[in-house]
Each structure stands twice: as structure tokens, then as C-alpha cells.
Amino acid sequence: MAVSSGCGVVRGFLGVLNQAFPLHTARSVTDMEAALQLVRNVVPPLAAWKHKGQAGRIGVVGGCPEYTGAPYFAAISALKVGADLSHVFTTQDAAPVIKSYSPELIVHPVLDSPSAVQDVEKWLPRLHALVVGPGLGRDDVLLENVKGILEASKTRGIPIVIDADGLWLVAQQPALIQGYQKAVLTPNHVEFSRLAEAVLGDPLDGRDRYRSVQRLSQALGNVTVVQKGEQDVISDGGQALTCSREGSSRRCGGQGDLLSGSLSVLVHWALLAGPEKTNGSSPLLVAAFGACALTRQCARQAFQKHGRATTATDMIRELGPAFSRLFETSAGADGGVAPTGELRL
Numbered sequence: 001m002a003v004s005s006g007c008g009v010v011r012g013f014l015g016v017l018n019q020a021f022p023l024h025t026a027r028s029v030t031d032m033e034a035a036l037q038l039v040r041n042v043v044p045p046l047a048a049w050k051h052k053g054q055a056g057r058i059g060v061v062g063g064c065p066e067y068t069g070a071p072y073f074a075a076i077s078a079l080k081v082g083a084d085l086s087h088v089f090t091t092q093d094a095a096p097v098i099k100s101y102s103p104e105l106i107v108h109p110v111l112d113s114p115s116a117v118q119d120v121e122k123w124l125p126r127l128h129a130l131v132v133g134p135g136l137g138r139d140d141v142l143l144e145n146v147k148g149i150l151e152a153s154k155t156r157g158i159p160i161v162i163d164a165d166g167l168w169l170v171a172q173q174p175a176l177i178q179g180y181q182k183a184v185l186t187p188n189h190v191e192f193s194r195l196a197e198a199v200l201g202d203p204l205d206g207r208d209r210y211r212s213v214q215r216l217s218q219a220l221g222n223v224t225v226v227q228k229g230e231q232d233v234i235s236d237g238g239q240a241l242t243c244s245r246e247g248s249s250r251r252c253g254g255q256g257d258l259l260s261g262s263l264s265v266l267v268h269w270a271l272l273a274g275p276e277k278t279n280g281s282s283p284l285l286v287a288a289f290g291a292c293a294l295t296r297q298c299a300r301q302a303f304q305k306h307g308r309a310t311t312a313t314d315m316i317r318e319l320g321p322a323f324s325r326l327f328e329t330s331a332g333a334d335g336g337v338a339p340t341g342e343l344r345l
């Protein structure tokens with residue numbers, strides 16, 4: 001049986017997904033479908049009785065004069081996945097630029113103010129999840145403010161996705177998120193190596209990515225880690241899984257920002273749904289798997305239309321159709337299980 005789409009390789013994920021499976025087997029397609037089904041379980045239904053905000057109020061902490069695209073990509077992705085409100089906390093200079101990209105974002109020009117921590121803290125009771133780091137840069141004043149925002153968010157138990165320069169900060173001060181089990185780190189290859197050196201004291205062991213990701217997660221007190229790459233490897237220190245669905249070979253900037261913004265919404269939904277909806281698996285692992293699958297599906301669909309010209313903006317346009325395809329159809333996406341129990345390829 002030929003498998004045209006990428007398949008999930010899962011280790012210790014659920015009762016049914018408890019081993020590493022070879023790629024391109026019927027079994028791995030079934031595992032992939034099982035993992036996607038868990039994501040579907042946590043997606044809240046759209047209903048007429050719901051009020052604005054219930055599907056998610058997300059905050060993105062990032063952006064600086066050099067990088068205005070990254071926080072925009074993360075914040076707009078959160079909205080397109082289904083959050084109702086998306087805030088960006090950024091610097092004074094970056095704010096009007098980010099506002100000009102989209103009237104849908106609520107943009108606060110506070111991140112380089114002396115009262116940055118208090119300014120953001122005022123909003124924390126109204127936020128369900130934060131993304132910290134896209135386009136933040138490495139200015140010491142900003143990083144110090146973000147440190148205060150992280151501390152305040154942890155005190156309130158807010159789920160935090162840490163990406164990009166937020167990971168730079170964590171590599172300098174791992175104690176900042178040590179043991180905070182509502183944190184998800186989303187390093188790319190270089191960010192992962194930096195974290196591994198800082199936290200484990202040794203560079204990336206490319207031979208066993210599962211083990212490296214698992215070890216980093218354990219050393220950080222079981223914080224969930226998503227190592228992005230040709231395959232995305234996800235672990236909470238106990239379980240580990242990969243997402244290797246077909247994406248694209250375009251490596252344009254902004255794809256990680258799309259992932260972190262999407263993930264923040266899925267994390268909120270998964271925590272709200274609770275472990276009974278995720279079959280006892282960590283809600284954060286399920287959310288991370290969902291965000292990786294979704295990002296790769298967007299890449300695949302955008303690449304089919306735009307080929308080499310594909311950019312992050314093209315991928316963001318695919319978020320709605322990709323989400324429906326993966327999470328809103330009864331048989332799922334390519335490789336889903338047909339009602340007869342046969343694998344549909």
C-alpha cells in the first residue's frame with residue numbers, strides 16, 4: 001500500500017501509540033490518524049451561544065524595529081486558527097508598523113517602556129495563552145522586561161509558548177521556565193543546539209533526536225519541547241513523538257512563527273478540554289502535534305499553488321482550509337481512516 005502523505009512516528013503516545021513505527025507503513029498512517037483524532041477532540045465547537053473571547057484570547061510578546069513580520073505572523077495565525085482576540089505587546093517603534101499590517105490585531109506599544117511589565121501584567125487576567133519571542137531581538141532592556149512578563153505569567157498559570165529570541169533568553173537563564181509545565185519551547189535546529197549546550201552542557205546528538213529532545217525536556221523539569229525540522233520531534237520528557245507529515249521544501253522565514261501562534265490556541269483548547277479528551281496523553285503534546293501537522297499542511301497546500309515563490313503569507317492564507325482538512329472532516333485528511341476501516345490514501 002503506497003502512502004503519499006507524510007506519516008506520524010510515535011513513541012509512547014497513548015496506549016495505542018506506544019512504539020516507534022517505521023515510516024510509510026499502514027500502521028503509521030493509523031497512528032497518525034489516531035493522533036489527529038485527539039487534536040479533533042479538543043477543538044471547541046462553533047456555537048451560537050458563545051461570546052467573543054471564549055474561543056481564545058492570545059497575547060504575543062515580541063517584535064522590535066528590525067523584526068515586525070514575526071509577531072504579526074504569530075498573532076494573525078492565532079486568529080486564523082480560531083482565537084477570538086489576538087494582542088501584540090511590542091516596542092513603540094514596531095507597533096504602528098504591525099498595526100498597519102492588520103486591523104484585526106490589538107497592538108500595545110509598551111515593550112520598551114520602563115513600565116513594560118506592569119503594562120502587560122494588566123492584560124494577563126484577560127489572556128488564555130502567550131507566545132513569547134517572535135521578532136523580539138536581543139536588546140538587554142527588552143529581554144529584562146520579558147523576563148518580568150514571564151515571571152508574572154507563570155504566577156498566574158498562563159500557558160506560554162516560547163520561540164525565537166524568547167529561547168535565546170531561556171538559554172541564558174534556564175531557571176526562568178524550569179519546571180513550568182505549562183510552557184512549550186519550539187526551537188529550530190540552531191535554537192535547539194543553543195539550548196542543549198546551555199542546559200545539558202553538550203551539543204546536539206544528531207544520531208538520536210528523540211533522546212536529545214527527551215533529555216532537554218527532562219533537564220528543564222518536563223517542559224514540553226518541539227524540535228522543528230525535517231521531522232518535528234516533540235517530548236514532555238516522558239513521551240516522545242514525531243510529526244513528519246508532508247510539508248514543503250521551501251524554507252522561507254516565518255513558518256516557525258505560524259507554528260507558535262497556532263500552537264498557543266491549541267494549547268489553550270487542549271488544556272481546557274482536559275486529559276479525558278486526549279486519552280490521558282499530555283494536552284500540550286497533543287496541541288504540539290496538532291500545530292506541527294497544521295503548519296506542514298499549510299506549507300504543502302501553499303507550495304502546490306505557489307511553488308518556489310511560496311512565502312509565509314501564502315501559508316497563512318491556507319490556515320483555514322488546512323485546519324478544516326485536518327481537524328474538521330470525519331475521515332480526516334489524506335491518510336485518514338475511511339468508515340469501512342480501510343486506510344484512505
Ligand SMILES: NC(=O)C1=CN([C@@H]2O[C@H](COP(=O)(O)OP(=O)(O)OC[C@H]3O[C@@H](n4cnc5c(N)ncnc54)[C@H](O)[C@@H]3O)[C@@H](O)[C@H]2O)[C@@H](O)CC1
Pocket residue numbers: 066067068069070071133134135136137164165188189190191253254256257
Ligand atoms: N519577517 C520577520 O520579521 C521574521 C523574523 N524572524 C525573527 O528573526 C529573529 C532571528 O531568528 P533566526 O531563526 O534567524 O535565529 P538566529 O538569529 O539564531 O539565526 C539562526 C541562523 O541559523 C541558520 N539556520 C537555520 N536553520 C539551520 C539549520 N538547520 N542548520 C544550520 N543553520 C541554520 C539561519 O539561516 C539563521 O541565519 C527572531 O526574532 C525571529 O523571530 C523570523 O521569525 C523570520 C521572519
Ligand SMILES: Nc1ncnc2c1ncn2[C@@H]1O[C@H](COP(=O)(O)OP(=O)(O)OP(=O)(O)O)[C@@H](O)[C@H]1O
Pocket residue numbers: 164187188189228229230231232247248249251252253254255256257258259292295296
Ligand atoms: N526540512 C524540512 N522539511 C519539512 N518541513 C520542515 C523542514 N524544516 C522545517 N520544517 C517545518 O517548518 C516549520 C518551521 O520550522 P523552521 O525550522 O523553519 O522554524 P524557524 O526557523 O523558527 O522559522 P522562522 O523563520 O519562522 O523563525 C515547522 O513546522 C517544521 O516542521
Ligand SMILES: [Mg+2]
Pocket residue numbers: 163164188256257
Ligand atoms: Mg523561528
